[in-house]
Amino acid sequence: MNSFVINATNNNANFKIDRNFLLKDKHDGQFIIRNNYFETTIKEGDSFASLKKEKSNFLFYQEVKMLNKGVIQMIRNEPDDKLSKKEIELNQERINEGKEPLKYFNHNFFFQDGELFQKYSFLDDYAYSLLKVYKRFINPIRHFNRVVTQITNIDFETFEEERIFIERTLFGRLINSLPYENRLQFILLSINKYKTIELTEIPLNEALEFLKNFVSSGIIKMGSYIVETQKLINKNAFIFNNQTAVGFASNDISNEESRLTEASLIKFADYIGEQSKLFENLQIIEPNFISLFSSREFGQLNYEKLKFAEIFSKRLWPVDLTLDSYD
Amino acid sequence: MTRMDKIKEYSRALAQASKWHNSKEAILQVETNANEKKKDEYIYEFYCAMRILDSLSSYYRISITNNHLKNLFPKAPALKKNFPFFILTLKDNEAISFQFCLGTEIIGVCGESSAPDISFQEANSPTINPDHKNVLMIFDAKYKQDSTKIADIEFAKVSYMIRNLSCEIPKKHIKINLFEMNDLIGNSLITNGKAFKCNVDHHSLYYINEVEDFDIGKNFNVIKYI
Numbered sequence: 001m002n003s004f005v006i007n008a009t010n011n012n013a014n015f016k017i018d019r020n021f022l023l024k025d026k027h028d029g030q031f032i033i034r035n036n037y038f039e040t041t042i043k044e045g046d047s048f049a050s051l052k053k054e055k056s057n058f059l060f061y062q063e064v065k066m067l068n069k070g071v072i073q074m075i076r077n078e079p080d081d082k083l084s085k086k087e088i089e090l091n092q093e094r095i096n097e098g099k100e101p102l103k104y105f106n107h108n109f110f111f112q113d114g115e116l117f118q119k120y121s122f123l124d125d126y127a128y129s130l131l132k133v134y135k136r137f138i139n140p141i142r143h144f145n146r147v148v149t150q151i152t153n154i155d156f157e158t159f160e161e162e163r164i165f166i167e168r169t170l171f172g173r174l175i176n177s178l179p180y181e182n183r184l185q186f187i188l189l190s191i192n193k194y195k196t197i198e199l200t201e202i203p204l205n206e207a208l209e210f211l212k213n214f215v216s217s218g219i220i221k222m223g224s225y226i227v228e229t230q231k232l233i234n235k236n237a238f239i240f241n242n243q244t245a246v247g248f249a250s251n252d253i254s255n256e257e258s259r260l261t262e263a264s265l266i267k268f269a270d271y272i273g274e275q276s277k278l279f280e281n282l283q284i285i286e287p288n289f290i291s292l293f294s295s296r297e298f299g300q301l302n303y304e305k306l307k308f309a310e311i312f313s314k315r316l317w318p319v320d321l322t323l324d325s326y327d
Numbered sequence: 328m329t330r331m332d333k334i335k336e337y338s339r340a341l342a343q344a345s346k347w348h349n350s351k352e353a354i355l356q357v358e359t360n361a362n363e364k365k366k367d368e369y370i371y372e373f374y375c376a377m378r379i380l381d382s383l384s385s386y387y388r389i390s391i392t393n394n395h396l397k398n399l400f401p402k403a404p405a406l407k408k409n410f411p412f413f414i415l416t417l418k419d420n421e422a423i424s425f426q427f428c429l430g431t432e433i434i435g436v437c438g439e440s441s442a443p444d445i446s447f448q449e450a451n452s453p454t455i456n457p458d459h460k461n462v463l464m465i466f467d468a469k470y471k472q473d474s475t476k477i478a479d480i481e482f483a484k485v486s487y488m489i490r491n492l493s494c495e496i497p498k499k500h501i502k503i504n505l506f507e508m509n510d511l512i513g514n515s516l517i518t519n520g521k522a523f524k525c526n527v528d529h530h531s532l533y534y535i536n537e538v539e540d541f542d543i544g545k546n547f548n549v550i551k552y553i
Contacts, residue, residue, distance in 0.1 A: 125331060170334070177338040179346050179353040217472050218355040219345050225374040226354075228543050232377040239380060239389045239413065240398055248369065249399040249410075250350050269399050270347040272373075275354075278344035285337050292337060297330060327342035 003156030004042055005132075005149045006031060006050040009064060012147045015050065017068075017114070026113040027068070033107045033147055034080060040107050041148060046072050048111070049151075049159040051123055051144060064123040064141050069159050070114035080104040119162040128172040128318050129165040130155045131311065138176050138324040154311060165308035166300045167204045170293045172318035174211055177326050178219070183319050186214055199317050204309075205295065207317065212290055220289065223279035230276040247271035368470035369402045369430075372444045375468040375517050375541060376429055379445070380413065382508050387415040389427075393454055400429055404442030407431035408455045417504075424450040425463060425501055434458040435491035443488050444468045447503065459492040463501055464514050468541075471520030477537065482523040485516045486533045495534040510536070510549035517541045522550050 006013050008031065017029035031050070033040075042048070050067040083091070083104060091101035120126065127133055127140040132151050136142045143149065158164075175183055187199070190210065194202050230244075237244050250268035286292045328336075345354050356368060380389060391398070394411040401410050407428060417423035426448040432440045433448075436459055443465035452461035467485045469477060489495055497503075497513055505511055515536040516523075522537035524530070530537065530552040541547040 120331070124335070173334060173338045174341075177341040177345070179351075181353050181357045182345065182355055185355075185357045213473075215341075219341075221472075222354050222368075222370050223344060224543055225370050229370075229374045229377050232374075232381045236377075236381055236384050236389070239384070240391055243398055246398040247400070248347075248373075248402050249396060250352075250402070268350060270349045270352070274348045275344070278340070278348065282337070282340045282344050285340055286333060289337065292330075292334060325342050326339050 066117035070111040371470035477523035
């Protein structure tokens with residue numbers, strides 16, 4: 001018995017769910033995948049979890065949501081004789097070149113007892129809890145770009161039970177919120193502190209405490225200086241001829257011989273007031289970030305914790321080593 | 328909003344705040360040996376400068392000058408002519424006037440330059456290539472993560488600058504009064520952390536005051552040499 005993730009974000013898998021039902025109820029349905037292959041990797045009895053795109057409540061772009069999960073009851077494969085204009089043209093080209101024309105098949109996957117995702121319904125929620133996601137943690141969809149992606153049964157169980165590895169998620173989410181250079185800096189500091197390159201030897205909850213300390217005394221603290229400095233600037237605006245937009249010039253132009261044009265000033269300048277707003281925003285969301293990133297509040301059951309710890313025991317720290325960012 | 332939602336929202340906001348809004352440089356400096364001109368914690372340094380100016384603003388008329396860059400300051404030591412600095416004139420006595428400069432390079436006794444974070448210069452100190460003769464006294468700010476103690480090399484660096492700029496004894500012809508911050512008169516090493524040593528006799532060997540706990544919401548403490 002195998003498990004798969006079905007990527008229905010671009011209508012490559014057409015989901016049809018049979019009747020109206022309550023969120024907590026199970027449902028029947030089917031999805032159709034159209035391709036050039038007669039056989040399917042998915043067999044009857046295999047499990048699946050599916051993805052779709054949805055406009056987020058908090059953001060302006062679309063997020064990848066978990067649609068549903070279930071077990072394949074029956075598969076029906078039919079050749080599809082209805083080709084699009086482009087497909088017909090392509091086949092004609094192939095014939096002219098002496099190649100076989102492409103055949104198309106509709107694969108109907110019927111499932112019963114399907115369930116919607118309720119507790120953790122974004123793919124993002126599972127980024128630090130899936131064996132499949134071993135890098136590119138900030139954009140886990142990268143691992144599911146195909147219409148059908150096989151996953152381990154362990155990963156399917158994670159989807160089935162909608163459970164996430166709390167500690168690893170808190171650690172991963174926090175470190176990957178930092179700029180790339182600070183992520184690397186933290187790794188170096190950890191190697192130095194724990195005197196080992198095998199960072200997996202360090203318990204995650206300890207690493208999380210060290211990380212929180214690093215972020216707090218480093219970035220959050222700098223933020224408080226930025227906020228306070230802008231307050232002092234505003235209080236003493238007359239010093240700056242009431243132009244309270246005060247900031248720093250990028251180092252590239254620090255020692256240019258010539259005078260700079262207004263355009264290049266605006267292009268390179270970093271203003272304390274603007275940055276202050278970003279830090280104040282952080283404060284508004286949560287004044288106490290140390291307690292926000294505390295695993296205790298989630299009340300994860302011990303057996304879940306142990307199970308995840310075992311699953312990920314050989315895995316490296318989930319640090320995203322690309323320039324991807326959460327913003 | 329669930330707890331997880333809040334964490335996701337926070338991490339997005341942190342991803343934004345932890346980089347400068349325009350240049351996208353990291354707010355928290357990463358030290359690499361490749362950096363010839365190391366950008367020390369310029370954010371803390373600027374905070375110190377503003378706090379001092381704020382304290383002096385009740386007694387001095389303060390104006391910004393050489394401001395063709397429109398309120399933009401350097402992140403690393405720079406040429407005085409390229410960046411703004413401040414002129415302070417005592418409200419009660421217009422004769423007392425001096426310059427308050429941030430991160431400017433000053434030519435030392437034998438032609439090598441130093442760039443203290445804050446330098447008090449004579450009122451008529453030139454904008455182009457000021458030298459040690461124009462310097463009244465210098466302050467240097469040192470940010471210590473986790474508020475630890477100033478290290479010996481950090482202390483020595485300030486000592487080197489003072490010797491290079493020959494400002495051991497504050498020049499007597501300008502009587503600068505810093506009022507609530509008067510304990511800082513002389514050359515000061517300012518930090519949010521703790522002093523290297525609390526030994527006044529030792530400090531007088533190097534003509535350095537150490538100002539510890541110079542932080543938001545804290546009362547600073549000065550270990551003076553004068």
